Amino acid sequence: MQLNLQDIPRVKTISKADFIQDYFKPQKPVVVEQFIEDWPAFSKWNLDYMAKVAGDKTVPLYDDRPVSHTDGFNEPHTTMKMGDYIDLLKKEPTKYRIFLWNILKEVPILQKDFTYPDFGLKLMKGLPMLFFGGTNSHTFMHYDIDLGNIFHFHFEGKKECILYPQSETKYLYKVPHSLITHESIDFSNPDFEKWPALQKAKGYKTHLKHGEVLYMPEGYWHYMKYISPGFSMSLRAIARNPKNLGKAFYNVLIMRYYDNVMRKIKGQKWIDSKNEKAIVRTNALYDSVR
Template sequence: MHLKPVNIVSGYSREQFTSEFVTPGIPALIKDFILPESQEILTKWNYDYFKKEAGDTLVAVHEKENAHLDKATSQAGNTMKFGDYLDLIAAAPTESRLFLFNLLRERPDIRKELQVRKLADNLLTWLPFLFFGGEGSSVRYHYDIDMSHVFLTQLHGVKRVWLFPNDQANLLYRLPWNFHGLADLR
């Protein structure tokens, strides 16, 4: 396997970004994706802020995603208050994670704080999800069956991401009509 570093870019026009990255399907780390008027969220959006703003919101907590490679998705193990979940992941390593918790739909006032550059058509900026996982949590490899352009903004901690080109999809043991595959890439 030949691993390549991801391009780190900034200052791209919509046309430039589309022709150099979107059309050929090349991933990029965009340094200026969040607009300057929203830059404060990079420090403001922390566990204390989210607990204050939405700590009483009930969330479905998922466990050990990689334990169920033969299933389309894992079921939530239990529910708890969002603030309690944030305390849990801050306290110690855990595999507990939130999947498709749309805090920004639950709290549209928080959504208004995030303004991003529109660098290409068909971006999912209208459907922002926040994913949370503690140290030690992971998800099995997945893909978007609609081939949408997805943006990942890491606000806290470290995340390892492996990206595979679409022309390798038939080698990844994908489940039909699903967004997961059978291979455990760990």
């Protein structure tokens, strides 16, 4: 048995009008295969180039260890020099990933290698973020705190992407007061006896290669797995749907602070309780609809 996933539509190129009409308005994902050939980044950006221009920078690293009450919200698990990290990526599989690394702030020279494309949405120019990963490293299934429209440009290597719209949240074992599903779920090879509700969830899948861009609509859940070492850059536009915009403000201004306070007060019991609720609530819903 497999997840109920359809292939994300692919186009070679796309006009602004077609993107807005066919994908933004209906809030459907798409992969554009040939959109950044005129960027210097298209020919320059690879792991060796990143080691050259940012090798001495200290970068935050994350892995797939279970969430602990001692962790702050999006707090890195360790740090390393970028040059040493890239050497590690080339040498052997590693769980360590770079997550939300602001290149505008950290390595301004990289700003000259790309432009902000006109998809018909106003992109946030202060937040170009880079993400790196080694072979078989992956993120938890999650959605972004601001529920933004995301344009995910991939460089070097191959990356597996699994997406779900917010409408499928009820089947994904979402952890309360967080942005993730239960961390024990392996979305590359899920155990349906343990996570039966996943059979109901309808989503999308694709594999990204160098130079391709994935559009992820507002609030889409996403799971990313690096088939081989590589990195991506995300550009984003704020949510347009008032409901999603309201959720974004709640997440940023209330939810993350509440969760941090409860971690300090209740410790690991708070984390364990949230994980248990994710299972109980989702399975109860699944039992009521099947």
